[in-house]
Amino acid sequence: MSKLHFTTKHANEATVERNWYVVDGTNQTVGRISSKIASVLRGKNKAYYTPHVDCGDFVIIINAEKVLFTGNKFHDKQYINYSGFPGGKKEEAAQDLIKRRPEVVMERAVKGMLPKNRLGRKMYKKLFVYAGDKHPHTAQQPKEFKF
Numbered sequence: 001m002s003k004l005h006f007t008t009k010h011a012n013e014a015t016v017e018r019n020w021y022v023v024d025g026t027n028q029t030v031g032r033i034s035s036k037i038a039s040v041l042r043g044k045n046k047a048y049y050t051p052h053v054d055c056g057d058f059v060i061i062i063n064a065e066k067v068l069f070t071g072n073k074f075h076d077k078q079y080i081n082y083s084g085f086p087g088g089k090k091e092e093a094a095q096d097l098i099k100r101r102p103e104v105v106m107e108r109a110v111k112g113m114l115p116k117n118r119l120g121r122k123m124y125k126k127l128f129v130y131a132g133d134k135h136p137h138t139a140q141q142p143k144e145f146k147f
Contacts, residue, residue: 038113065102
């Protein structure tokens with residue numbers, strides 16, 4: 001009687017297939033859409049997901065200024081930046097940041113859900129966020145991402 005040997009297939013840079021997806025942020029909740037986008041950037045939507053390999057896809061977010069917050073977060077949530085110098089802490093409410101730089105809200109939400117290491121920084125580079133409904137990535141023929 002012979003023994004069957006099954007080996008786990010691990011993805012690597014040569015075997016990973018990358019797709020482009022476009023996500024419309026209109027009337028989407030920031031946290032819910034961000035967690036799904038972070039999952040796609042990591043590659044968890046693929047059958048050959050390997051934790052130590054960047055198997056994720058490219059994601060384009062359009063209409064970032066039209067995202068929603070639940071509860072009172074639109075007025076109460078504070079985005080904090082610290083320069084590293086004494087007195088260098090700056091706080092800004094979500095409603096002000098969305099008016100000034102709407103892309104940053106989505107970028108920070110997704111970045112916070114990615115791994116905090118070299119691999120996470122590599123995954124984050126595959127995210128593109130735009131305030132309007134136009135993007136310069138039409139040559140990549142991105143598909144619409146369904147939730």
